[in-house]
Amino acid sequence: MSLGAYLTLAALVFAIGLFGVLTRRNAVGILLGIELMLNAVNINLVAFARFHGDVAGLVFTLFTIAITVAEVAVGLAIVIVIFRVRRTVEADRLDLLRG
């Protein structure tokens, strides 16, 4: 398959993840959409690395995977603390910063 096929697949997964981020009410559901978007970025990086023979794309992917794991851990810790304090994780109810 050509490089464009892999890039289109990644763009499709990215758009689906974006849809999830925009429509989910639960905070954990929003984080799942973010996971899909980061996944699509990784597919892009590895595809470019393969079709250009550059190893930097693979190293970059390794770094984004590790950073994503750290971000998920801290993000979900924040969600758990919010749940302890406010007893809800619905994004519509978490409006303390709203003007």
Add this chain to the structure above:
Amino acid sequence: MTAETVAFWVVAVVLVASSLAVVLTPNLFHAVLYLAAALVATGVVFLLLDSPFLFGVQLLLYAGGVVTIVVFAIMLTERLVGERITQASRHVVNGGIVAAAVFVAVAGFLLQGRTPTARPPLAGDATEAIGRALVGPFAVTLELLGLLLVAALLGALYLARTEE
């Protein structure tokens, strides 16, 4: 129709179907399971792109670690004991329009240019190349990544502590 083409289409269908299920399922726990399927499918895409090391890393860290973390977080943020996590979506039409617009923009850009069809021949072992790059040009970045992981670990531990 090479084996790689067939495999790509099969994996692409599985990946897109499970991604759609992640964002459309009302039950959040089912969404996490579909995300696990999507992450494994992405790992197979990495395998098709001749990087078995990243396939292993994807399975270990993403499908193993992230899914476990999210499952625990869902369990800890359930409102009532025994109640299923269900939720409806809001602004589905608006979100769909925005997501479709983003995809059309990117796909249109991709269709304009020609992308290479042939892959360059594999220059040696990809895993060894990654290893050499990590301790060579990317050594400082690797150390910074370790620093970031320690900071994230401390942050998550502090945030999730129980008040004594």
